[in-house]
Amino acid sequence: MADTYHHGNLRQALIDAGIKIINDYGEDYLSLRKVAAACDVSHAAPYAHFKDKDDLLEAIKQSVTESFMNDLVEAVEGKATADEAIIAMGRAYVTFFSKNPDYYIFLFGKQNITAHLKMNKEYKNDYPPFLLLRRMYLRHLEENGLEKTFEEQEIEIVKIWSIVHGMASIACMKGVKSSINWKDLDERLLV
Amino acid sequence: MADTYHHGNLRQALIDAGIKIINDYGEDYLSLRKVAAACDVSHAAPYAHFKDKDDLLEAIKQSVTESFMNDLVEAVEGKATADEAIIAMGRAYVTFFSKNPDYYIFLFGKQNITAHLKMNKEYKNDYPPFLLLRRMYLRHLEENGLEKTFEEQEIEIVKIWSIVHGMASIACMKGVKSSINWKDLDERLLV
DNA sequence: TTGTGATGTTGACAATGTAAAGATATGCAC
DNA sequence: GTGCATATCTTTACATTGTCAACATCACAA
Secondary structure (H helix, E strand, O other), X not given: OOOOOOOOOHHHHHHHHHHHHHHHHOHHXXXXXXXXXXXXXXXXXXXXXXXXXXXXXXXXHHHHHHHHHHHHHHXXXXXXXXXXXXXXXXXXXXHHHHHOHHHHHHHHOOOOOOOEOOOOHHHHHHOHHHHHHHHXXXXXXXXXXXXXXXXHHHHHHHHHHHHHHHHHHHHHHHOOHHHOOHHHHHHHHOO | OOOOOOOOOHHHHHHHHHHHHHHHHOHHHOOHHHHHHHOOOOOOHHHHOOOOHHHHHHHHXXXXXXXXXXXXXXXXXXXXXXXXXXXXXXXXXXXXXXXXXXXXXXXXXXXXXXXXXXXOHHHHHHOHHHHHHHHHHHHHHHHOOOOOOHHXXXXXXXXXXXXXXXXXXXXXXXXXXXXXXXXXXXXXXXX
């Protein structure tokens, strides 16, 4: 099935090609036609799988978020305590974006001048990485026999998130993995 | 000087036209050629004043930020106490973006999923609105004879900012000025 | 077997950013 | 005022891009 008329799994191939382009040259460089060309397919072929460019972008974003989540879950799995898990998650978070700086801009926006989570409740209840952090935080409270109001919980979770996200943001801007101060991150994550 | 070959003040006219387009149809609808057309000028004329599209966008952004700052300063001026000034500034902040929702996306980014200020110190020391808030906050401390460490100060300032910015963000999304709970905002701003 | 829908190709079009070459006005040296 | 350098603007041209329509090809079920 080398050079068949049908591609086989073009949809996934387009997503992968898009990710590679974003990774290699940044989002600005990506175009529908280049993605199609990267898959050795005519420039209109993507329209069989995606409504328009935005639709493809959405799919790519979802795919990147998935692999982001995989890294986070993998980091958390099998950790003895919630505290260890939170630190591991923080490191994985920063590592993910320092490995692929373009993902940060792609996921969080080009003109992102902020480093904290949106207050919007819908978002906090939707975004998988955030849900994972909340689970870890609640486990942390339980393991240490702590009692917090819901308000206090939210504030602390956002605080942790901010530290990690801000650190990732800085790491991305500098684009220098070696500039990350891991010990500093760990210490700041110890609630 | 009705129909002269030279426009007179094309640079400013282009910026104004750009602002109007963003205001009326959103940033996506803006193109160099449309801006030029709105000024009754050939599509390449802007290149005498701006290096490229991004350059024009930068100028527009700067202009919008200026009028934003004007609103904030005007709100603060002549207020008897710092507390009054902070509340007035908060209201002006939210009002500005509820009057022109497109400005929010334009200034803070389309995929802005965050509602707090970037931790980045450079930013905090550069962004005029933030500097204004810090001045008011320090005046507040002074007027009430309060002593805070630098750390505490930063946390509280970011907190105030977050409340205001988050409220503006929500107001923009709903696009409904009447949905703003001004009393709630005032109360939350009382440190 | 047949034909129906999913998948791909080709060709076309309008919108866009940008560069090059030339036209026109403005201001300054003399 | 004359003449010229420069800033400003127009015209023309071109490549890229998103999108559509018409058609080709394939897979699979009736």
